[in-house]
Amino acid sequence: MEDFRIALLGLGNVGTAVAELLASTQDACLARAGRRVVVDRIVVRDLTRPRAIPENLPGKKQMGTDPLEAVHDPEIDAIVELVGGENHPRTWIRESLESGKEVITANKAVLAVHGEELFNLAHEKQRGLYYEASVAAAVPVLQVMQQGIPAGPVDRLFGILNGTCNFILDQLEMHSFEEALKNAQEAGLAEADPTLDITGMDSAHKLILLARILLGHTVPVDELRVEGIENIDPLDISFGWSQDLKLKLVGILERNGRGTCMGVMPCFIPAQHRLANVRNEDNAILLEADPFGSLVLQGKGAGGKPTAGSVVADILRAARGDSSSTPPAGKETVILDPGMRPARHYLRLEVPDRPGVLARVAGALASEEVGIAALEQSENLSEVHDSVPVQILTHPVQTPQLDRALGQLDEDLRNISSPVRIRIEE
Numbered sequence: 141m142e143d144f145r146i147a148l149l150g151l152g153n154v155g156t157a158v159a160e161l162l163a164s165t166q167d168a169c170l171a172r173a174g175r176r177v178v179v180d181r182i183v184v185r186d187l188t189r190p191r192a193i194p195e196n197l198p199g200k201k202q203m204g205t206d207p208l209e210a211v212h213d214p215e216i217d218a219i220v221e222l223v224g225g226e227n228h229p230r231t232w233i234r235e236s237l238e239s240g241k242e243v244i245t246a247n248k249a250v251l252a253v254h255g256e257e258l259f260n261l262a263h264e265k266q267r268g269l270y271y272e273a274s275v276a277a278a279v280p281v282l283q284v285m286q287q288g289i290p291a292g293p294v295d296r297l298f299g300i301l302n303g304t305c306n307f308i309l310d311q312l313e314m315h316s317f318e319e320a321l322k323n324a325q326e327a328g329l330a331e332a333d334p335t336l337d338i339t340g341m342d343s344a345h346k347l348i349l350l351a352r353i354l355l356g357h358t359v360p361v362d363e364l365r366v367e368g369i370e371n372i373d374p375l376d377i378s379f380g381w382s383q384d385l386k387l388k389l390v391g392i393l394e395r396n397g398r399g400t401c402m403g404v405m406p407c408f409i410p411a412q413h414r415l416a417n418v419r420n421e422d423n424a425i426l427l428e429a430d431p432f433g434s435l436v437l438q439g440k441g442a443g444g445k446p447t448a449g450s451v452v453a454d455i456l457r458a459a460r461g462d463s464s465s466t467p468p469a470g471k472e473t474v475i476l477d478p479g480m481r482p483a484r485h486y487l488r489l490e491v492p493d494r495p496g497v498l499a500r501v502a503g504a505l506a507s508e509e510v511g512i513a514a515l516e517q518s519e520n521l522s523e524v525h526d527s528v529p530v531q532i533l534t535h536p537v538q539t540p541q542l543d544r545a546l547g548q549l550d551e552d553l554r555n556i557s558s559p560v561r562i563r564i565e566e
């Protein structure tokens with residue numbers, strides 16, 4: 141059979157690891173794909189940067205800086221998009237599909253935002269749009285959800301979908317947020333601009349891709365509650381420990397009789413929960429459905445090498461012509477806020493160290509019928525600050541109900557710092 145000719149767009153963390161893996165596993169790739177995979181084009185932004193391209197990587201390895209040149213090269217069978225971003229990749233993917241090429245990408249942002257257009261185009265052009273590496277890096281969760289489990293409804297998905305945030309939350313056991321983020325960047329797990337990760341948006345993009353398989357349609361990101369970890373402090377982690385709770389950034393999808401609850405937020409989960417011990421940059425996805433009970437898929441959720449494994453698996457599927465199945469269009473479901481299900485919440489407020497303050501906090505909470513189950517106020521050991529943290533556990537309430545109560549805090553209390561509130565998913 142003829143060689144499968146690919147163009148690598150991007151030779152960063154993931155692109156470099158893909159080139160290394162293709163070079164070091166040539167025989168196995170040939171056996172799995174039934175044809176040789178050759179890299180004829182490599183596209184980067186800066187040609188002057190030194191590159192570690194393996195000498196034994198098969199193919200012409202022609203370097204360039206214009207992705208569209210590769211996209212419109214009739215000799216190329218597949219475009220492997222490993223650049224990132226939304227708008228440019230949208231054009232490259234669209235034009236690749238239009239010119240009859242297969243597309244492999246690790247880019248969740250472009251698919252979460254422009255997925256419907258791109259998946260429909262792939263379907264129309266009878267081309268594969270492969271994206272396993274875009275969700276949970278090394279974990280083949282999309283394959284399992286599309287082909288490994290029955291097509292019927294999964295009742296619940298509960299997932300740690302961002303390796304960078306999971307790493308940072310682990311680090312907060314010993315470090316400040318700034319140190320934890322720096323450690324993640326030094327370990328190659330966080331980008332120079334980590335906004336998409338720490339605001340929960342990257343997890344939301346992945347949840348949208350998982351939901352597309354389960355629901356059969358793309359949910360717009362602005363319909364979701366999306367909260368990040370940027371205000372989490374080591375104090376929150378240690379309070380959790382004292383209550384036998386672990387803090388995780390989770391994506392939730394839950395069907396009920398009225399619709400589908402979907403969102404991303406930091407949650408405390410019991411220390412004995414199946415995802416509580418998912419450490420470092422690992423991702424894990426818990427699926428619950430009637431036919432199989434529950435199932436956990438876990439593995440490395442970030443990093444060049446783990447991601448490259450899934451990209452190469454997709455390249456081999458594309459080379460075999462084993463196109464990723466596009467789920468049939470499902471009936472649009474009503475998207476509900478997972479915060480509406482009553483749950484205990486944890487609160488941390490920085491309050492002035494003066495008599496009567498706690499009564500004012502309790503009064504604001506009572507105004508929305510939020511009951512306090514436990515309250516802890518640290519002693520003020522600082523000679524500089526006139527404020528102390530107060531940590532509160534509430535009785536079960538809806539998240540918006542608690543937010544309304546926090547809105548009742550008088551200005552004096554709100555001005556010191558915004559309160560941190562975290563749901564407890566039992």
Ligand SMILES: NC(=O)c1ccc[n+]([C@@H]2O[C@H](COP(=O)([O-])OP(=O)(O)OC[C@H]3O[C@@H](n4cnc5c(N)ncnc54)[C@H](OP(=O)(O)O)[C@@H]3O)[C@@H](O)[C@H]2O)c1
Pocket residue numbers: 149150151152153154155183184185186187189205206207221222223224225228246247248273274277329441442443444447
């Ligand atoms: N890193 C991970 O752990 C991970 C995990 C899962 C998915 N992903 C996804 O994989 C993709 C790549 O991530 P990465 O971490 O490998 O990114 P990266 O290290 O920043 O690499 C990006 C590459 O794209 C090239 N590039 C940027 N703009 C370009 C342009 N306009 N034209 C041509 N080339 C351009 C860069 O060129 P230069 O080298 O010249 O700068 C670089 O080689 C992203 O979509 C990301 O979300 C990453």
